[in-house]
Amino acid sequence: MMFEGLLPIGSVVLLKESTKKVMIVGVCQRGAGDPDKIWDYSGVIFPEGYIDANKLFMFDNEQIDQVFALGYQDQEQLEFKKKADAVIRDMKG
Template identity: 35%
Template sequence: MRKYLPIGTVVLLKNGDKPIMIFGKNQICVKNNEIFDYVACLFPEGNISSDFNIFFNEDDIEKIIFRGLET
């Protein structure tokens, strides 16, 4: 079974200039029906609306800034 980063993890994407916070794993982007490892929102702003959701895969992560709660 695949091990995803925990919800609440804050990352910086490659070529990114602002941190984002993961709030979902194994997500489908309804705009193109593509499956991504994660969905995130801007940090520290939070989830403004679905128009600002950021879908990405593990390979897109440059740096983990903060690791969310692991159970």
């Protein structure tokens, strides 16, 4: 993947061993199954979007096979990205 660090909200990706695209809707996410695990992202299937909580996917950068679209980026998002990248880096080592 060419992008360094976390992708912005709204990015559309394809996960490895998947045939359905996913749109990123959250970063630095804690999953319900393991409260100590911090995932890089939460996402919903694309183009359908949010259906219900059972269709919200947690995944990490290394699971992304292809990036189809980058989400919106502005100064506020770039500042947030710096903080979120640091949190992920500190938590994952």
